[in-house]
Amino acid sequence: MSYRSFEILGGLTEILCHSFNRLINLGLPRDSPPIVGDFTALAALPKVLECPPEWLANVQPLLEAVFVPNGKGERVAE
Numbered sequence: 921m922s923y924r925s926f927e928i929l930g931g932l933t934e935i936l937c938h939s940f941n942r943l944i945n946l947g948l949p950r951d952s953p954p955i956v957g958d959f960t961a962l963a964a965l966p967k968v969l970e971c972p973p974e975w976l977a978n979v980q981p982l983l984e985a986v987f988v989p990n991g992k993g994e995r996v997a998e
Contacts, residue, residue: 928986930979933972940970 947963990996
């Protein structure tokens with residue numbers, strides 16, 4: 921695998937951590953059931969946030985930005 925592949929995988933890994941942590945902070949922990957009957961019980965569980973893997977600390981950022989287009993082939997500002 922090339923260094924560029926690791927850089928892209930590292931970026932995707934970091935985005936996934938942010939996405940999972942957003943849901944965890946909203947009250948949906950990682951092991952929550954697919955159908956939630958009691959949101960109060962889920963809110964009472966301790967929040968365990970996701971962390972990027974250790975290898976990500978050794979990956980250098982890309983020298984140029986990479987953009988992933990949306991379904992219409994357009995650049996997204998976020």
